[in-house]
Amino acid sequence: MSPLPGYLVLSSFLFAIGLAGALIRRNAILVLVGIELMLNAANLNFIAFWRFSEHPEALTGILFVIFSIAVAAAEAAVGLALVISIYRHYKTTNLDQVNRLQG
Amino acid sequence: MAAVGMRNLVHCVLALTLAFAGLAAAYLQLGAQFVGFVQILVYVGAVAILIVFAILLTRGSESANTPMLSKGWISGVLIAVLVLGVLIYALASSSALPRGIPPAPDIAVRQVGDALMRRFVLPLEIVGLLLTAALIGGVIIAMQEPKKPAASPEQGRAQRGPTDPTTHSHP
Numbered sequence: 506m507s508p509l510p511g512y513l514v515l516s517s518f519l520f521a522i523g524l525a526g527a528l529i530r531r532n533a534i535l536v537l538v539g540i541e542l543m544l545n546a547a548n549l550n551f552i553a554f555w556r557f558s559e560h561p562e563a564l565t566g567i568l569f570v571i572f573s574i575a576v577a578a579a580e581a582a583v584g585l586a587l588v589i590s591i592y593r594h595y596k597t598t599n600l601d602q603v604n605r606l607q608g
Numbered sequence: 609m610a611a612v613g614m615r616n617l618v619h620c621v622l623a624l625t626l627a628f629a630g631l632a633a634a635y636l637q638l639g640a641q642f643v644g645f646v647q648i649l650v651y652v653g654a655v656a657i658l659i660v661f662a663i664l665l666t667r668g669s670e671s672a673n674t675p676m677l678s679k680g681w682i683s684g685v686l687i688a689v690l691v692l693g694v695l696i697y698a699l700a701s702s703s704a705l706p707r708g709i710p711p712a713p714d715i716a717v718r719q720v721g722d723a724l725m726r727r728f729v730l731p732l733e734i735v736g737l738l739l740t741a742a743l744i745g746g747v748i749i750a751m752q753e754p755k756k757p758a759a760s761p762e763q764g765r766a767q768r769g770p771t772d773p774t775t776h777s778h779p
């Protein structure tokens with residue numbers, strides 16, 4: 506029995522925790538943290554399936570994860586810049602109070 | 609895994625860093641050395657620091673007695689538990705999982721670099737372009753201050769930069 510289901514269960518828990526964090530927290534930064542957790546769950550799935558696949562020498566899982574990490578870093582940078590801009594404008598990071606489109 | 613449950617934001621980020629380090633350990637355990645070290649460098653090193661900076665820059669708005677969960681948090685928890693149940697059910701009922709353990713792949717970092725430089729060179733360039741665009745976009749988004757123009761010399765130069773060509777183009 507391969508340990509692949511263990512990794513998949515761990516990744517499912519990470520995804521669910523990230524989804525819950527992105528949905529229930531008020532602070533915009535914590536929503537971004539939840540999104541990062543979900544992306545990492547997907548990366549863990551890629552690596553686990555690559556490790557237990559038939560042809561691990563194809564390296565597709567590893568390269569996909571590398572590009573995914575790069576895109577996630579770009580997303581984190583732009584997202585945090587947006588949070589700082591919103592904070593300057595509204596003086597809060599509470600998402601329930603940021604409810605106007607035209608400030 | 610307590611990264612989303614704590615009240616103090618800095619504690620949340622510390623728990624998040626711990627989760628990222630654990631994931632890096634899982635990658636190393638799975639035989640993906642390069643991805644494990646990239647995970648440590650990018651997430652533990654860069655993203656966590658970035659989030660801490662953002663928290664410190666946006667501090668002061670939250671007080672101790674504001675509710676930390678948003679209004680519809682019950683439905684959020686319900687959706688997350690539902691998604692977790694669906695994923696676990698799909699895992700348990702799946703027949704596509706391999707039964708045996710294949711031998712551990714012997715992947716050197718040299719092979720990863722080889723693949724990045726030959727087969728995946730175009731995606732690599734596109735990712736570099738994307739990162740540059742994200743860097744410039746992040747700086748521009750975080751820098752604009754509509755209320756007090758040209759507060760510091762850097763901001764004044766950055767705000768004058770885009771307007772100079774327009775003034776020159778209308779002689």
